């Protein structure tokens with residue numbers, strides 16, 4: 363056996379607890395798959411050090427560019443990203459080798475005293491303050507409160523998951539909204555007081571899914587990593603991200619999307635794609651859905667790509683374009 367097949371594979375990862383948890387899981391799977399040792403290489407990204415609000419720094423790619431630079435420089439062999447943080451345009455010199463099976467894509471509310479959103483907003487004398495810096499979450503939470511005939515105040519916060527949970531623990535906010543997937547991965551999903559139904563709050567495109575990426579020149583490794591791919595998840599996130607791209611939106615835009623795969627016993631055949639764009643105050647929501655076929659082969663993503671584009675065109679025709687410029691305060 364040659365040196366290059368036995369040396370440890372280097373997995374580049376951000377240092378946050380969430381990133382380390384995600385990378386740790388994938389590292390274990392790659393060890394089993396390849397029989398090779400995998401070592402974690404910590405990389406600091408601009409998104410980790412900047413104190414600016416995500417919506418202000420533009421969102422797109424702030425967490426991934428340093429990892430990608432390290433891949434292209436050959437400093438690491440592969441990287442694991444939260445798929446929802448990946449820009450929709452895939453660079454030609456990098457391969458999205460695997461999209462492993464997705465975990466719960468929903469958003470979660472973590473509120474004081476174990477309260478649900480309905481309970482939190484029921485107190486007419488006091489407007490509940492909910493922390494989120496995401497225009498997508500703001501738009502849908504405000505619209506939800508309006509539909510209940512109530513109001514919430516959304517408060518822009520950022521920071522890692524532990525520090526965001528701290529706002530509720532210290533009583534500074536009535537609640538915060540985070541991805542259930544992130545809470546699960548750092549072992550704190552028990553603190554969620556309500557999982558938000560996608561009928562009310564659509565998650566970010568790709569939420570709950572991971573992306574395993576390597577340099578395109580590393581075709582042998584890409585082929586091995588492809589064993590970790592889940593074709594259903596890949597089709598779903600492809601449709602969601604196609605919608606996002608066609609709306610010309612980045613990850614900080616007020617866009618939610620979720621594709622479900624309607625599986626019968628043997629094979630999934632039908633996919634539903636739902637999308638939403640809203641004004642951050644929740645006064646306008648453009649929410650539409652479509653259905654299409656699950657691709658017969660994971661190598662042919664034409665159908666999900668078209669679904670996303672077609673739904674985006676319908677949403678734009680219904681006024682989505684005017685909502686895309688919205689940014690969080």
Ligand SMILES: NCc1[nH]cc(CCC(=O)O)c1CC(=O)O
Pocket residue numbers: 380444445446447539540541542543544568569570571
């Ligand atoms: N934008 C930050 C981010 N990127 C990925 C996750 C965790 C969930 C996931 O993997 O989708 C989070 C935190 C959050 O939105 O609560």
